[in-house]
Every structure is written in structure tokens, then in C-alpha cells.
Amino acid sequence: MEIIHETNSADETRSIGRMIASTMLPQTLLCLRGDLGAGKTTLTQGLLEGFGALRPYTSPTFVIMKQYDLPIATSTGIKRIYHADAYRVDSEDFHMLGFEEWCADPQGVVILEWPERVENILPKHRKEITLKALSEITRSICIS
Secondary structure: OOEEEEEOOHHHHHHHHHHHHOOOOOOEEEEEEOOOOOOHHHHHHHHHHHHOOOOOOOOOOOOOEEEEEOOOOOOOOOOEEEEEEOOOOOHHHHHHHOHHHHHHOOOEEEEEEOHHHHHHHOOOOOEEEEEEEOOOOOEEEEEO
16 A cells, blocks of 8 residues: 655644654654755654654664654654665675664664665565655655
8 A cells, every 4th residue: 555645844744753753653764765965864853853853863874874763652662763865885794783783672763865876685574664755845645
């Protein structure tokens, strides 16, 4: 089943992220797909807000993975968020960094940008979110 949202501002995109976070269970892998500028980082900011992660929310592009330990576990038991970016790495790098352990964390959620770069190590069980820039401010967010 696919759910498609259209947003007309960064605030609306973050709001969709907060809504998605409220539905997540531990051990979920969220794969965020979309071109540069499609809104992946903005959506992630909303997800992190929704999970209750403390700021600042920084992009993991150069550090590969940023871990957020939540000050208060969510009602579903999520205590950690792993925000990873595979843009600059390959599957072997991700494997060596502990990707499988992040995904297996019984109290964690993994948000992965650029999953197509490590497609061959992605578990079958995952949520896919595809973002598209429809104009300078309008975004399409497809959740499947």
C-alpha cells in the first residue's frame, strides 16, 4: 500500500516526518530515496523531532552515521535513532561500520538516506519513502 503526501513548505515536510515518527516501531529501517534537494534531510528533521531527539540535527553525509539517544523512550520503546547516509560509501563500508547491528537494535530505528548505494545489504523488511521535488517548494512524499 502506498500513501502519497504533497507538501508546500519545509514546515509541512517536517510535519509529515513527525507524523511518520509517531507510527514507528523499534527495529524499523526507513529508507529515504530521492534526488539531491528532494527533501530527505528536511523530512528527517521532522522524524527526529517526532521521536523526541535533542537538537542539533546534523547531516551524517561526512560522518556516515549520527546516533541520537532519546532522553525519553517513545511509547513503543524506541530509545535510539541511527541516521545514516550512504552517499559516500559502499556496501562493504556500511557492513564494517555496523549497519546490521543498527538494524537489529531492539530499541532502535534506522533512517537511511541514499539506500540505493547499499541496496545489496538492505533487509527485505523495511519502509520505503520516496521524495520528489515537484517545484522549488512543493514535494511529493510516497510512503510504501
